[in-house]
Amino acid sequence: MEYKRESVLITSQVKITSDIYRISFQSVTMAQNGKPGQFVTVYCRDGSRLLPRPFGISEIDKEKNEVSFVYKVVGGGTEEFTTYRPGEFMEVMGPLGNGFSLDGKKALLVGGGTGIPILLELAKQIKQTTGREAVTVVGFRDETYLTAELSKYSRVLVATEDGSKGTKGNVLDVINQSGLEADVVYACGPHPMLRALKNHFGPLQVELQISMEEKMACGIGACLACTCKSRETDPYTKVHNKRICKEGPVFDSNEVLL
Amino acid sequence: MEYKRESVLITSQVKITSDIYRISFQSVTMAQNGKPGQFVTVYCRDGSRLLPRPFGISEIDKEKNEVSFVYKVVGGGTEEFTTYRPGEFMEVMGPLGNGFSLDGKKALLVGGGTGIPILLELAKQIKQTTGREAVTVVGFRDETYLTAELSKYSRVLVATEDGSKGTKGNVLDVINQSGLEADVVYACGPHPMLRALKNHFGPLQVELQISMEEKMACGIGACLACTCKSRETDPYTKVHNKRICKEGPVFDSNEVLL
Amino acid sequence: MINTKVNIAGVELKNPVMPASGTFGSGKEFCGLIDLNRLGAVVTKGVSNIPWEGNPTPRIAETYGGMLNAIGLQNPGIDTFIERDLVFLKQFDTKIIVNVVGKSISDYIEVVERLGDEAVDLLEINISCPNVKEGGIAFGQNPASAMEITSEIKKKAKQPIIIKLSPNVTDIREMAKAAECGGADALSLINTLIGTKIDIHTGRFALANRTGGLSGPAIKPVALNMVYQTANAVKLPIIGVGGIRNAEDALEFILAGATAVEVGTSNFVNPASMEKCIEGIERFLEKKGISDINSLIGTVC
Amino acid sequence: MINTKVNIAGVELKNPVMPASGTFGSGKEFCGLIDLNRLGAVVTKGVSNIPWEGNPTPRIAETYGGMLNAIGLQNPGIDTFIERDLVFLKQFDTKIIVNVVGKSISDYIEVVERLGDEAVDLLEINISCPNVKEGGIAFGQNPASAMEITSEIKKKAKQPIIIKLSPNVTDIREMAKAAECGGADALSLINTLIGTKIDIHTGRFALANRTGGLSGPAIKPVALNMVYQTANAVKLPIIGVGGIRNAEDALEFILAGATAVEVGTSNFVNPASMEKCIEGIERFLEKKGISDINSLIGTVC
Numbered sequence A, B: 001m002e003y004k005r006e007s008v009l010i011t012s013q014v015k016i017t018s019d020i021y022r023i024s025f026q027s028v029t030m031a032q033n034g035k036p037g038q039f040v041t042v043y044c045r046d047g048s049r050l051l052p053r054p055f056g057i058s059e060i061d062k063e064k065n066e067v068s069f070v071y072k073v074v075g076g077g078t079e080e081f082t083t084y085r086p087g088e089f090m091e092v093m094g095p096l097g098n099g100f101s102l103d104g105k106k107a108l109l110v111g112g113g114t115g116i117p118i119l120l121e122l123a124k125q126i127k128q129t130t131g132r133e134a135v136t137v138v139g140f141r142d143e144t145y146l147t148a149e150l151s152k153y154s155r156v157l158v159a160t161e162d163g164s165k166g167t168k169g170n171v172l173d174v175i176n177q178s179g180l181e182a183d184v185v186y187a188c189g190p191h192p193m194l195r196a197l198k199n200h201f202g203p204l205q206v207e208l209q210i211s212m213e214e215k216m217a218c219g220i221g222a223c224l225a226c227t228c229k230s231r232e233t234d235p236y237t238k239v240h241n242k243r244i245c246k247e248g249p250v251f252d253s254n255e256v257l258l
Numbered sequence C, D: 001m002i003n004t005k006v007n008i009a010g011v012e013l014k015n016p017v018m019p020a021s022g023t024f025g026s027g028k029e030f031c032g033l034i035d036l037n038r039l040g041a042v043v044t045k046g047v048s049n050i051p052w053e054g055n056p057t058p059r060i061a062e063t064y065g066g067m068l069n070a071i072g073l074q075n076p077g078i079d080t081f082i083e084r085d086l087v088f089l090k091q092f093d094t095k096i097i098v099n100v101v102g103k104s105i106s107d108y109i110e111v112v113e114r115l116g117d118e119a120v121d122l123l124e125i126n127i128s129c130p131n132v133k134e135g136g137i138a139f140g141q142n143p144a145s146a147m148e149i150t151s152e153i154k155k156k157a158k159q160p161i162i163i164k165l166s167p168n169v170t171d172i173r174e175m176a177k178a179a180e181c182g183g184a185d186a187l188s189l190i191n192t193l194i195g196t197k198i199d200i201h202t203g204r205f206a207l208a209n210r211t212g213g214l215s216g217p218a219i220k221p222v223a224l225n226m227v228y229q230t231a232n233a234v235k236l237p238i239i240g241v242g243g244i245r246n247a248e249d250a251l252e253f254i255l256a257g258a259t260a261v262e263v264g265t266s267n268f269v270n271p272a273s274m275e276k277c278i279e280g281i282e283r284f285l286e287k288k289g290i291s292d293i294n295s296l297i298g299t300v301c
């Protein structure tokens, strides 16, 4: 088994927008086994919060054995994480889930909100393995983030709802306006965005890999908390409920109900 | 009302034995209103621990508005407190309870275990107000602490169970051996010690003020968690259950059942 | 202007937040810590016809996210209560709810009758204390007994009566319906869940009474479900109690069907809990553009 | 040498610690995290006669010191279970306890009969799941139904049967006695307490199923009390469940009268919980100079 639960050393914690932070930590297991699209779960120090918080891996440095994720403060757990300092330890399990499958085809990356960070490692590995830069379309409400980092590995197009940066509108508006095409689309973001992408690329017969979210308890496939309705029967219970933490979080968009 | 619940600035945290710490913090209310024998309650950060932890005030610096208490690590709460650092804040309520009554009489101070620290402020105030040094008898299992500080304000006699320092035995052995006499005895420590003191000084008609402990929830007299059996009816419910947090923690030894 | 006034059996509270019985005494000790005038009401510690001594100590024990208590209803009895506590409480601009306890129906009635001509707004009849041998929960775990005591008290009570229910039952709706049939004007729930704790080092129970009542945030999901179930089973106004720490918790109970809420254990954790709750509710209504809190009651879906 | 072996209805466990049903799958996912050979037994997720889909998501919600779940017993059914999960579990040097669920008595019996010739040590009959409409808790809140299903299953079972009780009852002792009368060989308790949570921002329940089962350290005092009450009401061996996090918690249950314990929610908080529990128990016995864990069972006073 490739995942472990570890007490990991925090190497950096950076506030990157008003409510989004990036935290990096050291883990041989997670750095060496981790893939873009996989996630880690983080355990709170405060005993009143029991369940692990899942976060997609945003960057992997195999040489330094360092893994990063980017999180938005939305509740007690993420609030707590902002107090962690480099040099301290935190409890993490990973790498978990399946991750994106990279096959060298012409790729388009699409992200919205907190779905954006995981595209970073993906863009990096696509560039490293294929030598080509993918196109990345990212949508924000107003405040943008990570676009500079993404630009190191891909051509970045931005949409903001209020039009303060890039195209006014959403990622679909950018895709339509720029007439973006691809052989495979990787997407992570809110359900409405994923649904719109499915409606757009489905008829075009373009492969669409989407990353899904659901509340989790175990994070490793044992509790059946995090299922989604799937077209095929799931390998575990032979019904049509795939586990997002195990068979996912990345699914072919044709495979799951959105 | 003289007590307040406040977020107080921690000014120092010192480890004084293998498992005993002193923490000092700033509070105008507690420094200005606090008396020897009164206590404060400290609230944990970890949400799984709800109830305040009571600690006797060990020192008060009215000029610096600084208050200290000394605590032994016995469970989750006190374990947590050891991680607090100067410059951080902690939640404290106080000053609570009645405190010792000082009346200028010839005093003997007797303490055992974690009952010792509160004698420090008491010894100091006795010296300051009467100009005379009281005698302080302190009993330990093995590792001694605070004896140097107590010596600044009183003549200190030590008992250790293993005989490693001072008299081998307990505080009563010291009192008997040294033939200590007094007009008033102030005592804080385990029940067996308090009982022995009562048996010794009771027949001699010596006033004995003892500080009691009980599990507390409110710390301010509202919940009736912390009662002890009393000879007189209590002012609150008119039965015979005085509240240690309100009518106490200091009682005349004749007043309460030990 | 936002309306936070709610109505329990004809009594208007300026807001839906009040202390849970037994966690606030009669308010005196909290006086310098919070402003009693801010509260929708004050609910007093349980009062009996004569003084009660309560249980031996230790009476409480902390548990994970909660606490156990077995105070055993120590109280000064109705005489001292009227002379002292009620006089004290009347100074404040808040409603007064007296929690009534007894060993027998006639005990309860004695207290209720003594309060008949006093400036008390509501009576909360505690048939759910798990920490006394007679009375208390004995009435609260059986629908027939609950109905009987309710109707007997209702005959004599000059103030509207709130029946406080125990969660230690198979179906809270049956108990609620029994109280409704007996003539209750309102319900409050939940009292504590029966629980215990053992000190493995001594091999003894942590409480002198062996068992106690579990309260605090740990029990909130249970309380919230019972309030929801009850709100859909009876027509009476409901006061939600159990683990409420802040406005978010209070609003959950209101959405589940409570007209008002009581804050108990959280008063020990932070005496400012109730005030924060009230402010938080106001802020929530403002932010959401809801002009009347009553429009939220029971709207969960 | 210290003895940590305990005996449940004739089956000897190397130590009293095992996972609670539904929190450990059939063990596969925990394989790289802990050593299954260390466990006294493995208790599987509930298994039914045919595959069950379970409830819609969200199926869980975190609560203060606990969690709610409404998985709804999704499982592959007995065929896949025997072919895959049982084959997997047989590799390990630990006892196998299969948690059995059904919508009707005959559903339960079908599963029990299918397991008759399998290498299963004990059957845990789940009559206490609060998250399914039929079956489950319907049998677990009524003594007569509990007795009936127990005796019907007992007639067909080749392995000893453990009846898993629900805490959502007025008097757990009555339910325990009913199971005992029906022929149960052992009892396990508690399953989850019914609870709910509301998202005040959306005005909707946090769970698609509206209500769920509350588990985790929050409920430990309730579970411990029920184990204590039950141990004093019946002669059957008891497996204690509810909020156990560590050796101290486990020992509390043993002092209260449990012969063994199940660790549930804590497996999510720290997969190493059970191993730590086992080590902690060994250390405690050594330190206290207790040579046999059985001498501790039910000794609280």
Ligand SMILES: Cc1cc2nc3c(=O)[nH]c(=O)nc-3n(C[C@H](O)[C@H](O)[C@H](O)COP(=O)(O)OP(=O)(O)OC[C@H]3O[C@@H](n4cnc5c(N)ncnc54)[C@H](O)[C@@H]3O)c2cc1C
Residues within 6 Å of the ligand: A039, A051, A052, A053, A054, A055, A056, A057, A069, A070, A071, A072, A073, A074, A075, A076, A077, A078, A079, A114, A117, A118, A212, A213, A214, A215, A216, A249, D061, D062
């Ligand atoms: C596979 C996966 C990858 C994710 N990657 C990221 C990421 O890269 N960056 C990021 O900011 N967020 C990510 N999320 C969402 C993130 O897990 C939640 O924002 C976080 O758990 C909130 O914790 P909290 O304590 O602050 O919030 P609270 O609302 O207080 O949490 C309460 C409970 O709900 C759960 N929860 C709340 N929101 C979510 C959610 N959206 N999805 C799943 N569980 C939730 C928490 O884990 C916790 O158990 C991801 C979620 C999943 C499932």
Ligand SMILES: Cc1cc2nc3c(=O)[nH]c(=O)nc-3n(C[C@H](O)[C@H](O)[C@H](O)COP(=O)(O)OP(=O)(O)OC[C@H]3O[C@@H](n4cnc5c(N)ncnc54)[C@H](O)[C@@H]3O)c2cc1C
Residues within 6 Å of the ligand: B039, B051, B052, B053, B054, B055, B056, B057, B069, B070, B071, B072, B073, B074, B075, B076, B077, B078, B079, B114, B115, B117, B118, B212, B213, B214, B215, B216, B249, C061, C062
């Ligand atoms: C008036 C008073 C003054 C005290 N002064 C001191 C002091 O100066 N120095 C010192 O080291 N200790 C003192 N104590 C004891 C101190 O309160 C406990 O050691 C402390 O609460 C333990 O907390 P914990 O979380 O580490 O232990 P845990 O055992 O985990 O605590 C669990 C619960 O039990 C309570 N508790 C545990 N032990 C005691 C105890 N002995 N008395 C009351 N409640 C307890 C805790 O407050 C908490 O609610 C005093 C107690 C009282 C009542």
Ligand SMILES: Cc1cc2nc3c(=O)[nH]c(=O)nc-3n(C[C@H](O)[C@H](O)[C@H](O)COP(=O)(O)O)c2cc1C
Residues within 6 Å of the ligand: B217, B223, C020, C021, C022, C023, C045, C046, C069, C071, C073, C099, C126, C129, C164, C190, C191, C192, C214, C215, C216, C217, C219, C241, C242, C243, C244, C262, C263, C264, C265, C266
């Ligand atoms: C220390 C203590 C004393 C209590 N005394 C009473 C009481 O006298 N009468 C009563 O009806 N309920 C009493 N209760 C129960 C509370 O009013 C309330 O129903 C319960 O604690 C659940 O709410 P909480 O979780 O907010 O504390 C008491 C609770 C505690 C913790």
Ligand SMILES: Cc1cc2nc3c(=O)[nH]c(=O)nc-3n(C[C@H](O)[C@H](O)[C@H](O)COP(=O)(O)O)c2cc1C
Residues within 6 Å of the ligand: A217, A223, D020, D021, D022, D023, D045, D046, D069, D071, D073, D099, D126, D129, D164, D190, D191, D192, D214, D215, D216, D217, D219, D241, D242, D243, D244, D262, D263, D264, D265, D266
């Ligand atoms: C996610 C989850 C799934 C569960 N599934 C089952 C089940 O299939 N069968 C069963 O008898 N109990 C089930 N339970 C109940 C547990 O086995 C246990 O009785 C309960 O959670 C209390 O223990 P805990 O506090 O240690 O979790 C489940 C509990 C959880 C949290």
Ligand code: FES
Residues within 6 Å of the ligand: A215, A216, A217, A218, A219, A220, A221, A222, A223, A224, A225, A226, A227, A243, A244, A245, A246
């Ligand atoms: S979170 Fe447990 S199966 Fe996915």
Ligand code: FES
Residues within 6 Å of the ligand: B215, B216, B217, B218, B219, B220, B221, B222, B223, B224, B225, B226, B227, B243, B244, B245, B246
């Ligand atoms: S702790 Fe509440 S009365 Fe003393």
